[in-house]
Amino acid sequence: MHLTKEEERILEGEEGWTKKKAMEILVAIGDINHASELIPIKSAHVSGVSYKTIGEAFEFVNSLEGTVKVESTLNPIGMDIEKWDEMGISIDFAIKQEKVLAAYKKLGISAECTCVPYLIGNAPDKGEHLAWAESSAVLYANSVLGARTNMEGAPSALAAALIGKTPSYGLHQPENREPEIRVCVKCNLADADYSALGFLIGNLVGDKIPLIELFSSSSVSSPSKDELKHLSAAIGATGSVGMYHIKGITPEAGVEAGAEETESKLSEEKIEIEKNDIEEFYIENNEPDVIAVGCPHCSSCELTRIYELLKAEGKRRKVRRDFFIFTARAIEQSVQTQRIVEKIENFGVKVICDTCFVVSPAFENYDCVLTNSGKMLRYVPLLCGGANARLCNTKECVKEAF
Numbered sequence: 001m002h003l004t005k006e007e008e009r010i011l012e013g014e015e016g017w018t019k020k021k022a023m024e025i026l027v028a029i030g031d032i033n034h035a036s037e038l039i040p041i042k043s044a045h046v047s048g049v050s051y052k053t054i055g056e057a058f059e060f061v062n063s064l065e066g067t068v069k070v071e072s073t074l075n076p077i078g079m080d081i082e083k084w085d086e087m088g089i090s091i092d093f094a095i096k097q098e099k100v101l102a103a104y105k106k107l108g109i110s111a112e113c114t115c116v117p118y119l120i121g122n123a124p125d126k127g128e129h130l131a132w133a134e135s136s137a138v139l140y141a142n143s144v145l146g147a148r149t150n151m152e153g154a155p156s157a158l159a160a161a162l163i164g165k166t167p168s169y170g171l172h173q174p175e176n177r178e179p180e181i182r183v184c185v186k187c188n189l190a191d192a193d194y195s196a197l198g199f200l201i202g203n204l205v206g207d208k209i210p211l212i213e214l215f216s217s218s219s220v221s222s223p224s225k226d227e228l229k230h231l232s233a234a235i236g237a238t239g240s241v242g243m244y245h246i247k248g249i250t251p252e253a254g255v256e257a258g259a260e261e262t263e264s265k266l267s268e269e270k271i272e273i274e275k276n277d278i279e280e281f282y283i284e285n286n287e288p289d290v291i292a293v294g295c296p297h298c299s300s301c302e303l304t305r306i307y308e309l310l311k312a313e314g315k316r317r318k319v320r321r322d323f324f325i326f327t328a329r330a331i332e333q334s335v336q337t338q339r340i341v342e343k344i345e346n347f348g349v350k351v352i353c354d355t356c357f358v359v360s361p362a363f364e365n366y367d368c369v370l371t372n373s374g375k376m377l378r379y380v381p382l383l384c385g386g387a388n389a390r391l392c393n394t395k396e397c398v399k400e401a402f
């Protein structure tokens with residue numbers, strides 16, 4: 001990979017140990033992937049910040065000096081920074097988690113801990129280069145916002161934040177963003193159907209970028225931003241692809257470059273998804289003992305909708321099962337959402353910030369989780385003390401709570 005004189009100097013250690021280490025990581029990744037150069041990025045998003053996942057490895061972050069060069073945000077940590085005690089988090093874990101957070105804050109990274117940075121001010125424009133490390137956000141940024149990021153790991157996103165650049169390969173280059181496989185959806189979809197669809201697509205396409213052709217008729221509306229958020233999260237959970245195309249949604253879904261060649265490639269491989277493929281996800285296997293929504297973190301719209309559903313289903317009753325909603329603190333505290341959150345909590349539902357069901361140790365004592373999230377469907381059985389997860393649309397999740 002070609003380096004400028006300034007980049008060479010950093011690699012030689014002339015700007016200190018931290019930047020030298022960061023540059024070594026970027027050069028190693030760039031060389032493996034045959035990148036020609038480093039390119040400037042608009043922002044970075046760093047994952048792996050829950051003490052549950054990073055453990056004592058955070059001491060490495062603690063040893064770093066200086067500050068990040070671009071706007072940088074963090075993924076959820078292992079607890080709500082204000083309500084960790086209420087969550088049953090041990091003092092030992094809380095102290096360690098605070099140290100992890102302090103290590104990142106010292107580097108100038110924003111302590112808003114969320115997987116939806118694009119909903120709280122870190123929203124890139126079309127064509128901007130990023131180094132993001134949360135798969136759901138990577139898919140959303142590439143596919144819905146038209147920004148350009150590879151699926152970074154925690155070390156490479158942090159290294160890119162410290163240098164302000166990333167190696168130019170993969171999804172940073174237009175020729176690698178073209179669809180490779182057609183997925184034809186032959187039914188109407190709504191709400192958690194997009195989680196099921198994403199789960200299926202991720203499994204079926206592996207690392208091939210899909211062109212998703214949604215069933216269209218005058219009575220079917222295109223997916224909402226929240227549905228696309230769930231689709232992105234589920235594809236990222238089961239597949240290893242960093243973007244998808246949907247005509248009319250993905251900014252470059254016209255597939256300008258090499259359109260003819262792409263079309264012929266696409267016609268060779270085609271996956272069809274029918275209604276029964278989606279319905280298979282809603283099997284009522286186990287009785288849920290907890291309900292969890294907000295994976296990825298809930299938007300203001302979703303919180304408002306959940307409140308409306310609680311009002312309609314619950315009248316004035318309190319929920320009879322544990323019910324957790326996860327969101328970003330900036331969303332919880334926004335003017336339009338604050339009152340809604342209070343009203344939601346009046347039903348006995350807990351709204352939790354900074355963390356989520358999967359990355360916190362507080363939710364490992366349940367047997368079966370009811371959720372509208374395809375990403376939870378994938379990760380709860382792996383990372384949450386052996387619990388099962390059951391998919392349900394948002395309305396059913398609320399109904400089951402009473």
Ligand code: F3S
Pocket residue numbers: 075076115136233294295296297326355356357358359375376379
């Ligand atoms: Fe976000 Fe946690 Fe889901 S990080 S995407 S809420 S697993």
